[in-house]
Amino acid sequence: xxxxxxxxxxxxxxxxxxxxxxxxxxxxxxxxxxxxxxxxxxxxxxxxxxxxxxxxxxxxxxxxxxxxxxxxxxxxxxxxxxxxxxxxxxxxxxxxxxxxxxxxxxxxxxxxxxxxxxxxxxxxxxxxx
Numbered sequence: 476x477x478x479x480x481x482x483x484x485x486x487x488x489x490x491x492x493x494x495x496x497x498x499x500x501x502x503x504x505x506x507x508x509x510x511x512x513x514x515x516x517x518x519x520x521x522x523x524x525x526x527x528x529x530x531x532x533x534x535x536x537x538x539x540x541x542x543x544x545x546x547x548x549x550x551x552x553x554x555x556x557x558x559x560x561x562x563x564x565x566x567x568x569x570x571x572x573x574x575x576x577x578x579x580x581x582x583x584x585x586x587x588x589x590x591x592x593x594x595x596x597x598x599x600x601x602x603x604x
Contacts, residue, residue: 489533
């Protein structure tokens, strides 16, 4: 469990940066060389490689070097842990909202019952004609 949380922390940390999210989005279209990935960003290659390293450490990206070219590809299986976490959170919040809705409906019914028991204020009093 602790290992899963550590992996989850790494994935969220990797995706917290807009540059890394852009890299992941680009890799959704298919593998690309580091040069191709770095092209749209105005940063030095060593700085860009730090982003690639974070993505690789998190397991979101895999790369291999062939000669002088390093090619990166997305590892979508790394997102399974994050997807599971989101589903668990959704189930927790949906259950809470369901309980809240039931509570509000109960309060409305109690208010309606209390209103029905009160005498009506529309009856005329003697001598007020």
